Amino acid sequence: MRRHPDLAGSALLWGLQFAFLAPALTLLLVTLYDASMSEVGWVIACYQGAGFVAQLVIPAWADRRRDYLLPMLAAGLFTIALAIALWFATSLSMALVALLLLGAPAGVGGSMLFAELKHQGAGLQDVTSVRAVFSFAWIIGPPVATLVIGSLGSRALLVAVAIIALVNLGLTVHMMRARSRRTLDEPVLAEATAAVGKVPVGLALLSFVLTGATNAVAVAVITLFVTEHLGLAPLWAGLCLGLCALLEIPVLVLSGRLAINRPKFPLVVVGSALALLYYLGLLVVDSPWMLLLLQVPNAVFIALIEGLGLAWVQEIIAAPGMASGMFMNTRRVGSVLSGVVISLGSAGAAGVAGVFVVCAVLAAVALVLLLVAGRMLRTA
Structure with missing residues (x-):
């Protein structure tokens, strides 16, 4: 991980984004859009289905281009757009559209991070160490998210997610500028x-x-x-x-x-x-x-x-x-x-x-x- 400090930092930020939003999504749907538990189940099922498709289509595109930082950058932008859309959404149907069109591609950021790690020739210890950073994010993320919601309300969590995504965006831009131009010979x-x-x-x-x-x-x-x-x-x-x-x-x-x-x-x-x-x-x-x-x-x-x-x-x-x-x-x-x-x-x-x-x-x-x-x- 010492050879990939930027990716380790990005892993912490992506982990915090997921750890903030994923456990609290049900609560957000209920408190902000008055969703019933049945409606919550359908929304999350549709969201997961869209995410499944995104995790197939976007990585395939990235493999053809041998570029994983650009999809990471796009995922960060989609995360910010999702937070803004959920903030201004006034109904459950609007929230569902935001999750399908913005949340699904935003969820690809983590997999692109590990793809970039592999693309840079990282060893096994680097991969497991970066994955450990994700685990650390999940230790601190849910309690902090709960504290934010309890102190400032449900919408405040969306602001926190957007701020983390914005910092992550800056780090991704830095990595894009600093990366070497070498091309790895990898089969499709x-x-x-x-x-x-x-x-x-x-x-x-x-x-x-x-x-x-x-x-x-x-x-x-x-x-x-x-x-x-x-x-x-x-x-x-x-x-x-x-x-x-x-x-x-x-x-x-x-x-x-x-x-x-x-x-x-x-x-x-x-x-x-x-x-x-x-x-x-x-x-x-x-x-x-x-x-x-x-x-x-x-x-x-x-x-x-x-x-x-x-x-x-x-x-x-x-x-x-x-x-x-x-x-x-x-x-x-x-x-x-x-x-x-x-x-x-x-x-x-x-x-x-x-x-x-x-x-x-x-x-x-x-x-x-x-x-x-x-x-x-x-x-x-």
Whole structure:
């Protein structure tokens, strides 16, 4: 990361933008536009769908041009435009149009950041260190966003997001002026996937979709699990989420060092296996201290999948923009799938605990898919 300080700074700013807006979006839709929970669900589903398309189209364009800073600059401009549009929107339909036309392309900034990192020839340790900066942003972002909303109102959060985006824009312009003009000889996606086979790449991405879905589910229902199933105060849920995010940072840094000059895939498999261990552990947890202890495998699982998983995907899909965009899309699709998991898992007699039964099954399937993909890639 010392060789890429500008990108590390940009990662902090992009992380803060997402950490400010993503958790508070539901609250903004309800408080500013009087949306019902049903309407919120439809708006977020449409927004995620538009973001999915943007994460395919824009990275493909960037790969053809071998330019990832220009899309980053555009994403920053779209972020500012989104904040302004949401400020002046007077109805939910206007907010939806703003999210589709402005929010979707704005969300590509993070994947373009990692694509530019790869384009500059960054090593694994750089990738995992920059990803650790994202985790740090998510530790401080939601509490600060809550403080801003509580002190100054919901619209004030939009001002904060716009200010962060403006600073990030200035940093991106600086990077565009300072970057070298060298051109890296990188194959496009069609050539890269042809070399390893589209089927194993697809299986690997599907595995990440499933683990991403389980992670989204766990974050969404942990408070309900703590209060209703374990009979504990909501504070314990906050402690779990905070401890997990805090542990991710050293794990990301250490895993980056550990995997230098070593294959990344075995550690990615370990991360997938720890996901299964975490959800099985939640099925037998009977104390708050055991719940906190389970955040260790949870943090390692998230760090290995999010850090080394991204680096590994950038190896098997040589086009940096498409690799980063498709990896980010696995989390987006997983978030959409999480709603189905919550509905199915909580429908039985086990209640909220049944959600983690489904998570354990999905984690097991994800592990099998990953192992099959790895075997096919080794024999390709």
